[in-house]
Amino acid sequence: MLTSLVRFSIRFRGVVISLACLLAGYGIYTLYQSKLDVFPEFAPTSAVIQTQAPGLSSEQVEVLVTQPIENALGGTLGLKTMKSKSLQGLSVVSMTFGSNVDIYRARQLAVERLSAVAGGLPRGVKTPALLPLTSSTSVAMEIGITSSTRSQMALRNTADWTLRPQLLGVPGVADVIVFGGDVQQFQIQVDPQKLVHYGLSMQDVLSAAQRSTGVRGAGFLENPNQRIVMNTEGQVVTPEQLAQVVVTFKNGVGIHLGDVASVRIAPAAAVGAASIDGKAGVMLIIESQYGADTMTVTESVEKALKGLKPVLAADQIVLHPDIFRPANFTVAAIGHLRTALLLGGVLVIAVLFLFLLNVRTAFISATAIPLSLLTAVIVLHYLGVSLNTMTLGGLAIALGEVVDDAIVDVENIFRRLRENQALVQPLPSARVVLNASIEVRSAVVYATFIVALVFLPVFTLSGVAGKLFAPLGIAYILAILASLGVALTLTPALAFVLLTKKSLETDEPRLVKWLKARYGTVLSGVEHRSRLIIWVIAVLCIGALAAVPFLGGSFIPELKEGHYIVHMAAAPGTSLPESMRIGQAITLALGKIPGVRLVAQRAGRASDVVDPTGVNISEFGVDLKPMSGREQGQTLINIRNAMARFPGLTTSVNTFLTERIDETISGYTAPVIVNVFGNNLDILDSKAQEITRILNQVPGAIGVSVQAPPGTPQLVVRMRQNQLTRYGFAPVEVLEAVQVAYEGVNVAQVYEGNRIYDVTVLLAPVNRQSPAEVGLLPLRNRQGVTVPLKQLADIYQSTGRYQIQHSGGQRLQTVTSSVTGRAVSDFVKEAQTRINKEVVLPDGTYVVFAGEAQAQAQSQRDLLVDSLVAGIGIVLLLFMALHGMRSLLLVLANLPFALVGGVVTVLVTGSSLTLGSLIGFVTLFGITLRNSIMLISHYEHLVNQEGMVWGPEAAARGASERLMPILMTALVTGLGLLPLALYSGEPGNEIEGPMAIVILGGLITSTVLNLLILPTLALHFGRFKKETDETGYLDHFKHEHQLTGDE
Known part of the structure; x- marks a missing residue:
């Protein structure tokens, strides 16, 4: 089949080249879509x-x-x-x-x-x-409004009734959450003393308020000629009108709501607040829909905001449109990856020209780069996979490899055409091109499918790791398979068009001749000291394998998003105004750090609830000016140092995406999670405190906190049944009166255009401040007797819990921690050892670790198990490609030496072993196998097709003829990855950078072994013999490869 495909491509070369041009054009169009x-x-x-x-x-x-x-x-x-x-x-x-x-x-x-x-x-x-269903990253934008002339209530009304409805209409927006400001209410603030004075109860006020305003449908009138719709209007629209509503009549005189309560427009009880650069304001969090394009949503939201700016400016409201703009990181990340792709492509083409010294051969090889990558983009588009840092990273890693097939093919065609030109009776050019292509094609096809099979474990990763890295694997494999297709079709067609019409230089380029001469000398020296060198390599391989368990690991590296999130938790029970006061000081300190552009604080939660937190908890968004990844790392240190100067607070710092990944893995925004399960909340609290103390003693711990700490102040009102019976109260009557007084009850709504405001009954603010006032709440029974609450209930102060957590229906307490200065996996191992040793758990209570380290361990187990399965398939393919167990073992012998280079680079660069690094090792093994196959299969070709007897001469010739293809493929692969490796700390390269570093290091050692040691091993341990052909199959095979004339 391969022979027929190559023959077709040569014969109908015009069609093939035209189709390739169309494919490239469509790929460019798809890229922009x-x-x-x-x-x-x-x-x-x-x-x-x-x-x-x-x-x-x-x-x-x-x-x-x-x-x-x-x-x-x-x-x-x-x-x-x-x-x-x-x-x-x-x-x-x-x-x-x-x-x-x-x-x-x-x-x-x-x-x-x-x-x-x-x-x-x-x-x-x-x-x-x-x-609402949102995307994985959830937040598309965070914006805010402030004003020097407008009240917080006016700002909140603008956010609720102008900004939010407009933004919800933007395509791709799932929800808009409003933080801060004062929510407007029509409040009936009851005075308890006036209730006693007029002999009324709270229920009387509540009933009157419920009847005070409303909207009802009235039906219609109908006569023989027409139907007339009735439109009734009975709602109050001002506090003054509401105050005139009659509660009851005494002695023929009406008692109004205004007589027993202060009726006014006032803010609802706040559950959260916000400030922008220290100035009180309102923040809006815009969430994107599931599957929405972040860039498109961002641009659409910004277009809508541009239209709203004149409206806001007319009200003297300042819009802050970029408190947090995740698209900035997307643009920077994709920009850096695009640069890495372009720079890598330029380096690859430069190497091709340097070694081939022929513009036409360099051009033929280089065409594989855009065509393979664009083909992959087309398939990704139709699979519904977006272009993101993972898919672009997969293409960037494949950059140097997609040209490998073409290099091997073009180099062999070029060499065979040059040899054919020197013959007395040259063969037809078409036949030479076909035979040269088929000569290397079988090995290349096997090598390509082995590389694809090596990546199988990446596709089978479970959980978050699988969802993150599978697109990278898909992009990589698609590019590699596309490059194989290019090498089978376009490369022979272009080679025939560009290389057969002009005479070729018979001599090799000077650089090639010089390299081959030096290579022969070095190879001879290695052969003379082969025993010593093999032992040294064996020791290095054993050392690398032994070092692997000691490499620190983390799930993903630190992302450089240009935006940090600082969490601050004050003592349980801290009021909202106090949290904001502390936040003002923190905002001032963070704003002084060089490179910080803006600091925004959110305390508590939104009114419509998204993040269930107390008013003692704040989140600061710290947005940075444009800066390098290294500078961002220093800024992170400065932020942590600044937060350390605020004693008594529990703080942690992280990036947004890292938090989202951590939260997806464990439910918490920290990499280390310790869950304590049990039924007794007091025991859970006690053991959580012990674990907190231990974690704080583990080197590298930062931001250790209990997620649901006890100690929230409470006022307990416990009914006394005998007193309720004595005074004739039902328990629910008293409970509802307390609820109305202190929680407030929404009894009606006022409609003002498109705005809707609640009418709420509750005690006046002055009566809702002191615990002592609670016992004085007057309650009136059915006989008209007024009794204070303290005669019906025991009232005392206590402590409780702001939050109770369940997992799988079981109670738990959770301790979280961030880690700095060491690998998360090492930290967790030490923490587990200390906790198991020092914490004594009663029956029914147990500890479970979760978070990033556990996710990484699971991913490593998945990779290991699935790699073993893939390894069986790889061995079978190798056996089919190499026709012998000895040849198979020779190829596999290169893998440990590739591991040496990867491990050494991880150690030298001080990197931790991230999941990306592990996938880098997987990729490295595929590349190593590919290059080894090319050498061993060529040895088989020399013996089987060219009739050489296996020995030193055949080993030297095979190595010399494969020197340039192996050297070029290694160089173009390495140089294609070089930009990723050099800028691994920059936005967008954080995950692929460590992968590139591992591949580069392993590529160096595996290429050295492949070129210098593998020929020696093959000479001593290989058994290459000419295959017998009693069926005449080989003659038929040769006939199938022939083309007559210069078709």
């Missing part, structure tokens, strides 16, 4: 259900809301894990499904099960809601 993103979708299929339960404590939310929802959702088809958080007034349940479950089907199943539980939840608890 492809989606751009920083990473592929890496999050698993999931659904998040949140339920608001106003007024309930975290303990009540756990029992009354979270557990019923967990029970309903448990057993959902395809469910893999289920975690939950129960907070004051909020339940959040997160479901993760298997990778083979359709994401839309999974969400539909969750909705069906939720419908069964919603009716059984306590009164006042809102209907469970499924959060």
Whole structure:
């Protein structure tokens, strides 16, 4: 089949070249149509259900809301894990499904099960809601607004009713979350003393407020000629109108809401706040839809914001459009990878010309680069895979290799044409081109498929690792297979067109002749000292293998996104104003760091809830000016040093994407997770504190924190049943009165154009500040007797928990930590040893580590197991390609020496063994096998096809003839990767850079072994004999290779 394909390409060369040009043109068109993103979708299929339960404590939310929802959702088809958080007034349940479950089907199943539980939840608890489906990276942009003249309430109204609706209409936007500002309410702030004075209860005020305003449909009138729609208007639109609503009549005189309460427009109770460069404002987090193109969404949002700027400017509102713009990293990352591709391509072409000293041969070889890469882009586009740092990284790594097939082919064709030209009776050029192509083609095909098979373990990686690295593997394999197609079709066609019409120089280029002469001398010297050299190599290989377990590892390297997220947790119970005051000082300190462009703070959570955190927790977005990866690393150190100057706070610093990956892996934004499971919350808290102390003592620990620390101040109101009976109160009556007084109850809504404001009944702010005031709350029974709350209940201060966590329906406490200055895997090993030794766990309590180190260990196990399976297939292909066990072993002998180079480069550069580095080793082994096959298969060709007797002369000749192809393929592969390796710390190169470093180091050692040691090993241990052909198959094979005339 290969012979027929090559013959067709030579005979119909015009058609082949035309099709190649069309393919290249379509590839360029597809390149500009492809989606751009920083990473592929890496999050698993999931659904998040949140339920608001106003007024309930975290303990009540756990029992009354979270557990019923967990029970309903448990057993959902395809469910893999289920975690939950129960907070004051909020339940959040997160479901993760298997990778083979359709994401839309999974969400539909969750909705069906939720419908069964919603009716059984306590009164006042809102209907469970499924959060919008977003992309893996989630955030498309963060923007903000501030003003020197407008109030925080006006800013919030602008955000809620002008910005948010417009931005939700932008294609690709899934949700817009509003942080900070004052949410406007019509508040009826009841004065308890006036209630007593007028002999009214809180329920009387509540009933009147519920009847105070509303909108109702009134139907229509109909007569024989027309139908008239009735439009009733009965709502109040101002606080003054609301204050005139009658509560009751006493002695014929109406008592109004304004008589017992202060009716005004006031801010709702804040659950979060925001500031931008220290100035109070409102932030909007714009989330992108699942599968949306980050760049397109960003550009569309910015276009919408441009149209809104005049509106904001008219209201004297300042727009901050780039608090966080993830697209900046996408642009920088793809730009650096594009530069690496272009620079690598230039270096590859330069090497081709340097060694071949022939513009035509260099051109033929170089055509494989754009055509192979563009073919891969076309296939990726039709597979629905975006162009991101992983797919572009796969193409960049394949850059030097896609030209290898063409180099081997062109070099052999060029050499055979030159030899044919020197003959007395030259053969037809077409036959020479065909025979020269087929001579090396079998080995190249096997080598290419072996490289593809080597990458099989990358496709079978599970979890986040598989979703991240599989696109890289797909892009790499597509480019390699496309290069094989180019070498089988376009290369012979171009060779016939460009190399057969003009006379060729009979002599080799001077550089080639000089290299071959020196190579022969060195090869002879190696042969004379072969025993010593082989022993040295064996020792080096053993040393490299022994060093592998001691290489520190991390899941992914530190990303240089130009934006850092600083987490700050104050003591439980810290108020929102105090968190913002502390944040002002931190903002000032961070803003003084060189290179910091902007600092934005978010404390607590958004009103519509996305991140379930308390008001004692803040997140600072630190956006940097444009700078190199090295400068970003120094800025990170400066940020950590600045945060260390604030005692009493728990802080951590990370990049956005790293946090998203960590959060996807473990549910937390830290690389090291220690989960303590059990039923007794007090024991869990105690053991978590012990683990926190131990982790703080492990070198490299930073930002160690308990995720749900106890100690949140609480005021307990415990009903006394005997007193309730004595005064004639039902327990629910008292509970509802307390809820109205301190939580507030929304009783109606006021409509103002497209804006909707709640009408809320609660106590006046002055009565909601002191715990002592709670016992004075007046309650009126059915007999009209007013009794203070303290006579009906025990009221005392206590401590509780802001948050209670579940995993798989079981309670847990979690300790998280970041790591600096050492590998995460080493840190976890030491931490596990210390915790197992020092922490005594009671029955029913156990510790489970999670996070980045566990994900890396799982990926390493996947790679190892799947590599063993792939190895069996590789051995079978090698046996088919080389026709002998000795030849197979000779090829495999090069792999350990490739490992030596990879390990040495990791050690010399001080790198850790990331998952990218491990995949670099996989790639390296494929390249090494490819080059070894080319040499050993050529030895077989010399013996079988050219009739040489195996011995020193055949070994020397085969090595000399394969010197240039092997040297060129190694050089172009290495130089193609050189830009990635040199700029491995720059944005976009963080993952592929370590891969390139490993491949470069291993390529050097494996090429040395391939050129200097493998011929010696082959001479001593190889057994190459001429194959017998009793069936006449070889004669038929030779006939099949022939073309007559210069077709």
